Amino acid sequence: MSFAEVAQLLLNEGYKGPSTKKAPNFLFKFLSLFDREAKGMLALLGIKITADNSSTIKTFKWRPMPFEKTVVETANAIKLIQTK
Numbered sequence: 001m002s003f004a005e006v007a008q009l010l011l012n013e014g015y016k017g018p019s020t021k022k023a024p025n026f027l028f029k030f031l032s033l034f035d036r037e038a039k040g041m042l043a044l045l046g047i048k049i050t051a052d053n054s055s056t057i058k059t060f061k062w063r064p065m066p067f068e069k070t071v072v073e074t075a076n077a078i079k080l081i082q083t084k
Contacts, residue, residue: 001067004020004021004022006071007019007020009068009071009072010019010071010072010075013072013075015075025046028041028042028045028052029042044056046054
């Protein structure tokens with residue numbers, strides 16, 4: 001899932017704040033002239049990272065929790081920590 005898809009999932013679950021907007025590459029390039037963190041992100045522009053856990057599933061006969069459920073439960077846990 002992309003960051004925008006995760007943000008949309010959280011918005012659908014009632015969380016306020018995550019943005020589904022994507023900053024244009026030229027903006028990151030411009031900001032990188034002034035901001036170290038933006039400069040560090042330049043190498044990641046245009047890269048799509050994928051992962052395959054099929055070997056782990058097969059080896060351990062493991063059934064992972066759906067990613068969407070993982071994201072929502074993590075957000076709920078963070079919200080609990082922040083309210084303490």
